[in-house]
Amino acid sequence: MTEIFVAKAAQLKDGDRRIVRGERGEIGVFQQGGAYYAYSNICLHSGGPACEGLIMPLVVDVIAEDKTYQGQVFDENEMHFVCPWHGWEYDMKTGVCIGDRKQRLRKYEVVQRGDDIFVIA
Amino acid sequence: MNTHVPPGEPREVRFDEYHSSDALRNAAIAARKRNYQDFLIVDVDAHHYESESYGEVFSYIESPVIRRQALESAKRGGRSSMLGGSVGYQDIGGRITRHWLRGKEKVESGKHRDITTTLRWMDAMGVDYTCLFPTPMLFLGTHPQVEIEVAMSRAYNRWLCERILAHEPRIVSMLYLPFNDPDATYQMVKDFGDKKGVVGFMVTAPRYKPVHDNAYMKTYRLLEEMGKPISFHAAYNWSDQSLSLTNRFIAVHALGFMWFNMVHMTNWVVNGLPERFPKLKVMWIESGLTWAYALMQRLDHSYKMRTSDCPSLKRKPSEYMREMFYSSQPMEMPDDPSILEATFKMIKADTQLVWSSDYPHWDFDLPGVIHDLPFLNEQTKRAILGGNAARFFGLDTKPVKNIPIYE
Ligand code: FES
Numbered sequence: 132m133t134e135i136f137v138a139k140a141a142q143l144k145d146g147d148r149r150i151v152r153g154e155r156g157e158i159g160v161f162q163q164g165g166a167y168y169a170y171s172n173i174c175l176h177s178g179g180p181a182c183e184g185l186i187m188p189l190v191v192d193v194i195a196e197d198k199t200y201q202g203q204v205f206d207e208n209e210m211h212f213v214c215p216w217h218g219w220e221y222d223m224k225t226g227v228c229i230g231d232r233k234q235r236l237r238k239y240e241v242v243q244r245g246d247d248i249f250v251i252a
Numbered sequence: 253m254n255t256h257v258p259p260g261e262p263r264e265v266r267f268d269e270y271h272s273s274d275a276l277r278n279a280a281i282a283a284r285k286r287n288y289q290d291f292l293i294v295d296v297d298a299h300h301y302e303s304e305s306y307g308e309v310f311s312y313i314e315s316p317v318i319r320r321q322a323l324e325s326a327k328r329g330g331r332s333s334m335l336g337g338s339v340g341y342q343d344i345g346g347r348i349t350r351h352w353l354r355g356k357e358k359v360e361s362g363k364h365r366d367i368t369t370t371l372r373w374m375d376a377m378g379v380d381y382t383c384l385f386p387t388p389m390l391f392l393g394t395h396p397q398v399e400i401e402v403a404m405s406r407a408y409n410r411w412l413c414e415r416i417l418a419h420e421p422r423i424v425s426m427l428y429l430p431f432n433d434p435d436a437t438y439q440m441v442k443d444f445g446d447k448k449g450v451v452g453f454m455v456t457a458p459r460y461k462p463v464h465d466n467a468y469m470k471t472y473r474l475l476e477e478m479g480k481p482i483s484f485h486a487a488y489n490w491s492d493q494s495l496s497l498t499n500r501f502i503a504v505h506a507l508g509f510m511w512f513n514m515v516h517m518t519n520w521v522v523n524g525l526p527e528r529f530p531k532l533k534v535m536w537i538e539s540g541l542t543w544a545y546a547l548m549q550r551l552d553h554s555y556k557m558r559t560s561d562c563p564s565l566k567r568k569p570s571e572y573m574r575e576m577f578y579s580s581q582p583m584e585m586p587d588d589p590s591i592l593e594a595t596f597k598m599i600k601a602d603t604q605l606v607w608s609s610d611y612p613h614w615d616f617d618l619p620g621v622i623h624d625l626p627f628l629n630e631q632t633k634r635a636i637l638g639g640n641a642a643r644f645f646g647l648d649t650k651p652v653k654n655i656p657i658y659e
Contacts, residue, residue, distance in 0.1 A: 138262060148265055149262040150262065150263045150265060159265075172278075173278065177617075177618050177621075178278045178618075182265075185349065215275075217348070217616070218347045
């Protein structure tokens with residue numbers, strides 16, 4: 132297990148990310164809402180850079196009590212990072228693939244030592 | 253995406269610059285790991301955005317009146333556009349970032365931008381030759397003015413031949429046929445069939461003219477005599493009466509890209525065109541594979557009871573379909589690979605399937621969709637990735653790509 136330097140904490144603002152090189156390939160490290168998350172940067176679909184796309188909230192169909200459709204909204208309680216190659220979405224908190232919830236990206240632990248952020252790979 | 257950082261240094265993800273090769277960095281690494289440099293890979297269906305070169309393309313319009321209309325409309329676009337467009341949010345709300353980052357790519361002067369960017373992604377993927385098609389023009393077959401389809405396609409084909417194909421031997425094309433005008437279709441084959449890099453002709457599938465109309469027979473005969481293939485490139489038409497019942501892009505895309513090719517294929521077969529033009533090579537592009545698997549079974553089932561409906565046929569419909577060619581993308585990937593294996597068997601993939609990327613469109617495929625299949629031997633993989641297409645187009649089989657090194 133190696134600790135890989137990611138950034139100074141002050142450099143990683145909300146919504147920021149860095150890509151670092153781990154032994155098994157690249158790792159994307161996100162700061163989202165004050166928490167850090169790190170995942171393999173190899174998409175489970177076709178090997179795209181899974182951590183290098185947009186960060187978007189979950190999209191929800193609004194279905195009323197009477198089961199009628201009332202439009203769509205973003206749910207910012209569930210943020211996704213989206214692989215830029217074809218749009219596979221991953222849950223920021225778990226790495227679970229939204230389109231096939233049996234699959235998830237390899238997750239890595241992130242630690243802060245003083246001002247420095249490291250990922251353990 | 254910034255990749256010009258020494259290995260080991262953390263890098264930022266940038267949304268203010270773009271490079272077609274760097275965006276496919278992971279594909280280039282995969283290509284080297286799989287030794288794609290050792291064998292031929294041909295992409296039978298990829299695209300550029302001719303709309304970004306409309307200024308140049310429109311200057312090739314032969315009619316001075318239409319040329320002026322087009323050039324004026326291009327200045328403003330939107331509501332004043334002469335070409336219109338199609339409803340469809342292919343970039344999934346911006347999630348496919350290359351679609352909006354592409355404009356930020358820098359290229360050296362001297363070569364056409366489309367040649368430079370196309371070669372960049374081809375090399376990154378491991379592609380030797382690509383058959384390049386337009387993008388917005390895929391919908392030109394539903395333009396209300398037939399003469400605009402003719403004028404625009406002649407201008408585009410001339411522009412493509414002179415500005416792109418003449419300068420880059422790794423880029424070839426099957427040229428757009430203005431199918432709503434059968435005489436102009438015939439003339440297009442006559443005028444452009446011998447141009448450098450023209451490896452066949454293409455009909456965009458969303459349209460409302462039947463392929464078995466007598467008016468097309470002279471074109472099919474000419475193509476057969478010239479040894480040039482014809483292909484049908486799928487797309488959707490959200491204004492089609494049936495497809496307009498769908499309310500999400502996923503729906504119109506999933507159905508539309510199969511629908512028009514299913515109709516044209518059915519007409520092609522039941523009217524006995526394979527019997528009339530036995531040497532004419534036919535390819536079906538961008539409908540995936542499952543439609544053919546299903547249609548072969550549907551037509552065979554009915555044919556045995558209704559041979560009198562299609563007396564030109566000497567064999568079952570599926571036997572003719574198995575002699576045609578199919579581009580692979582977007583290749584369906586069922587969880588159980590034996591289902592895909594059955595599809596491969598049904599269409600005789602070892603000789604009739606040709607890999608395609610559809611890059612840079614949103615649902616592109618890499619060569620890995622074929623290379624990584626557990627049920628294919630090495631020889632078949634190479635046939636599907638390049639050998640079959642080289643035979644179809646008459647291309648040299650020596651690999652010429654230069655895969656960039658990222659690791
Ligand atoms: S490789 Fe990530 S979505 Fe396809």
